[in-house]
Amino acid sequence: MSRTSSAGVRTGSASATAFGAGNHTADRRPDRTRARKRTRKTSYTARNRPPGRTAYRRALRREAPTVVGLLLDDHDFTAMTGYPSFPFRDYGLYLHHLDGLLRSLHAQGTSVTVTLFDPDQYADHCADTRRPPDTPVSRTRYTAEISTTGPTVRYTRQPLALLRTQLAHEAARRATWDRAGDILAAAGQCPECEEPVAHCAFDLASHTLLRIVEAAGPGSHHFVCSLPTADGDPLLATARITADPDGELHLTDTEALVLCTVMAAARISARPGGLVLRTTDKGTDTVHGWSLHPEGPRPLTEAEVFNAYCTDPDTGDPVPPEAGVRYRAGLPLPPPPPGDMPRPR
Numbered sequence: 001m002s003r004t005s006s007a008g009v010r011t012g013s014a015s016a017t018a019f020g021a022g023n024h025t026a027d028r029r030p031d032r033t034r035a036r037k038r039t040r041k042t043s044y045t046a047r048n049r050p051p052g053r054t055a056y057r058r059a060l061r062r063e064a065p066t067v068v069g070l071l072l073d074d075h076d077f078t079a080m081t082g083y084p085s086f087p088f089r090d091y092g093l094y095l096h097h098l099d100g101l102l103r104s105l106h107a108q109g110t111s112v113t114v115t116l117f118d119p120d121q122y123a124d125h126c127a128d129t130r131r132p133p134d135t136p137v138s139r140t141r142y143t144a145e146i147s148t149t150g151p152t153v154r155y156t157r158q159p160l161a162l163l164r165t166q167l168a169h170e171a172a173r174r175a176t177w178d179r180a181g182d183i184l185a186a187a188g189q190c191p192e193c194e195e196p197v198a199h200c201a202f203d204l205a206s207h208t209l210l211r212i213v214e215a216a217g218p219g220s221h222h223f224v225c226s227l228p229t230a231d232g233d234p235l236l237a238t239a240r241i242t243a244d245p246d247g248e249l250h251l252t253d254t255e256a257l258v259l260c261t262v263m264a265a266a267r268i269s270a271r272p273g274g275l276v277l278r279t280t281d282k283g284t285d286t287v288h289g290w291s292l293h294p295e296g297p298r299p300l301t302e303a304e305v306f307n308a309y310c311t312d313p314d315t316g317d318p319v320p321p322e323a324g325v326r327y328r329a330g331l332p333l334p335p336p337p338p339g340d341m342p343r344p345r
Contacts, residue, residue, distance in 0.1 A: 062109040068102065068155075069117030069143035072164060072171075079119035083134040099160045112155040114163060115147040116171050150174070176235050177258045180227075180265040187268045197268060205263035208297055208333070209256070212277060215331040216288070218245045219281030225262045227273035227292070235273075237262040266292035276309065278325075285322075290330040299330025 071077045077091045088094040105112045117139075125142050126133040151170035153163060184198035193200065213221060220242050227235040239255035266273035273292035278285060289305040290297040300308065306327040310319045321327070 063111075065111040065113060066105055067113050067115055067143055067147040067152075068098070068105075069139070069146075070098065070114050070164070070167060071117050071119075072168060076117070076119050080117075085134045085136060095160060102155050102160075102163075103157065106155060106157050113147060113152050114155050114167060115143060115150050115152045116167055117143060117146075118150075121146070173237070173254070173258050176237055177261055179229070180235055180237075180258075180261040183229075183265040183268070184261070198264065201264035201267040202260060204267060204296075205260045208263065209260060211333050212275075212290075212297075212331065213241055213243055213249065214247075215333060216243070216277060216279050217281070218243050219279045222278045222280075223259055224276045224278075225259055225266075225273060225292070227262055227266050227269060228271045230271075235262045235265065263292060267294055269294075274308065276305075285325045287325060287327050288330045297330070297333060299332055302327055302329045305329060 071080060071091075071094070074091045077088075077094060080086045081089055088097075102112060102114070122139070122142050123133060125131075125145075126138055131138040131141070151167060151174045153166045153170055155163065158166070181198075184196075184201060187197035187201070189195065190197045190200045209223075220240065223237075223239045223241070225235075225237045229235060237255075237259045239251065239259040241256070242250040244250070262273070263275065275290045275292055275297060277288045279288075287305055287309055289300040289308055291300060292298075306321070309327060310321050311317070312319050
């Protein structure tokens with residue numbers, strides 16, 4: 001009895017505070033009624049919550065792309081172990097769990113992009129932005145930001161070894177593009193049209209590439225362009241272009257862009273570059289070659305093509321020729337019609 005009375009006093013006191021003084025016994029009933037109404041209302045709302053709420057959020061989550069940073073080699077991994085907040089100490093274990101994460105995200109229908117996580121650039125980024133480097137939040141923000149400008153590869157459930165190779169190739173392609181672009185940017189203005197030399201050289205390189213494809217005819221064409229430099233390793237670019245019998249071309253824009261940029265850099269370089277074309281058509285492979293000079297490409301002789309293709313670039317030792325491959329002189333390229341010549345921008 002005292003327990004009920006005590007509860008009643010507390011309830012009455014609360015009611016008095018809210019609604020003014022009154023009979024405690026009389027006030028208990030509306031309070032209980034209101035409590036029951038609130039309970040019923042809450043239960044009704046829970047029972048009548050719109051169906052599919054979780055499914056909607058999962059659907060939105062699948063449409064939210066994910067970016068994952070990858071430490072490409074053991075050297076980069078070792079650099080990250082200097083941060084106490086980085087949880088891994090074994091590179092193999094790191095790759096194992098990274099592979100599991102990628103597979104899990106892909107299984108959920110999430111679009112996953114993998115980007116290169118460079119510890120040196122990360123340290124510079126943190127210094128420039130004044131972010132603490134030893135936090136997962138800083139690493140996450142850096143990964144999101146570099147994915148817009150750095151090398152990336154889409155994850156399609158390929159083996160992790162292949163993914164690492166693809167990312168390494170993409171990083172090398174980006175580095176080649178940047179170095180070739182720096183060479184062109186330093187060339188200044190064209191004395192004839194007063195436009196940047198980079199524009200004129202790139203237009204000429206693009207026209208040269210199209211003329212070579214037209215001269216080679218239908219087939220699958222694999223181009224390799226190399227250009228020695230004074231500040232390090234030579235620039236190297238590759239591209240695949242497939243030409244249909246009706247003249248339609250199939251290519252990857254990024255590959256063609258980097259290839260033309262290196263060919264353009266050869267236009268203003270004091271050192272000649274080289275361009276090799278391997279065409280596959282009806283089961284036959286044919287190799288042609290040109291040397292690249294400021295005045296344009298010069299076709300190589302058949303012997304020069306053979307020597308260039310059958311020599312180890314690192315050691316200079318001869319390499320046995322491939323069976324079934326024909327080595328031919330570079331195709332002569334007639335000048336383009338006047339209407340097709342590049343014009344100043």
